[in-house]
Amino acid sequence: MIEGIRSAEGIKAAVIASRWNEYVVNMLVEGAKRAFRMAGGTVPEIIWVPGTWEIPIAARSAALADYDVIVCVGCILEGATIHAQQLSNSVAAALSELALSTGKPITWGILTCSTQDEAIERAGMKLGNKGEEAANAAIEMASVVRQVGP
Numbered sequence: 203m204i205e206g207i208r209s210a211e212g213i214k215a216a217v218i219a220s221r222w223n224e225y226v227v228n229m230l231v232e233g234a235k236r237a238f239r240m241a242g243g244t245v246p247e248i249i250w251v252p253g254t255w256e257i258p259i260a261a262r263s264a265a266l267a268d269y270d271v272i273v274c275v276g277c278i279l280e281g282a283t284i285h286a287q288q289l290s291n292s293v294a295a296a297l298s299e300l301a302l303s304t305g306k307p308i309t310w311g312i313l314t315c316s317t318q319d320e321a322i323e324r325a326g327m328k329l330g331n332k333g334e335e336a337a338n339a340a341i342e343m344a345s346v347v348r349q350v351g352p
Contacts, residue, residue, distance in 0.1 A: 204349045206342030210243025213271060213344050216264040217246045217337070220276030222253040226318070229325035230275035230311055230333030237337035246273065246337075254278055254289055254312060258296035265304040271340035275311040275333045277321050290314045305352060307343035311336030 217234045219227050235245050247269070251260045254276040261272045274297060280286045293312065301308040311333040315321040323329045 204346060207345040208241050208338065208341055209345070210238045210241035210341045213238075213243050213341065214269050215243065215246035215271045215273065215337075215340065216261075216267075216269040217248050217273045217275060217333075218257050218260045218264065219248055219250050220252070220254045220257060220312075221250055223277035223279065223318075223321065226277040226313065226321045226325045227275055229322075229331065230277070230313070230336075233326055233331030233334030234273050234275060234311065234337040236331075237334045237341065241338070241341050243341070254293055257293055257312070258300060261297060261308055262300055262304075265300060265306045265308070270306065271344050272306060272308045273311055273333070273336045273340050274308065275336065277313045277315070277325075279318065279321065280314070280316045286314065305347065307340045307347060309336040309340040309343070 219231050257274050264272050278286045297308050313321050324332050
C-alpha cells in the first residue's frame with residue numbers, strides 16, 4: 203500500500219501568492235509556511251504575482267525551476283458578473299494541466315468566496331486555513347509521487 207507521509211523534510215517548495223486581496227492572501231501564505239515548518243521542512247519560497255490570473259505562469263516557471271511542489275494561494279471574490287467564475291475555472295484548468303504535464307504536485311489554496319468576510323473565515327479565522335490545507339496536501343503528494351515514481 204502506498205500512502206503519503208506528512209514530512210516536508212527535503213522538499214523544495216514554492217508558494218505562488220496573488221497580491222489581489224492581499225490581506226486575506228497574507229493569512230493563506232502564513233498558513234502554508236506554518237504547514238511546512240510543522241512538517242519538519244524549511245520555509246517555502248514565496249513568489250508574489252499581481253493577481254490570480256498570473257498564478258499559472260508563475261507556477262509553470264517554478265515547476266521548471268525544479269521545485270518539488272507548488273502551493274497556489276489567492277482570493278477571488280464574486281461580483282455582479284460571471285468574471286470570478288470564469289477566472290476560477292480557467293486558473294483551475296491551467297493548474298491541473300500543469301500538474302499533469304510536469305508530474306509535480308500543484309495544490310489549490312485559492313479561495314472563491316462571495317464576500318470578504320467569508321474569505322477571512324477560510325483564511326484562518328473560523329474555518330481553518332486553506333493555505334495550510336493546500337500545503338499539507340502538497341507535502342503528502344510529494345511523498346506519494348516519490349513512492350510511485352514517474
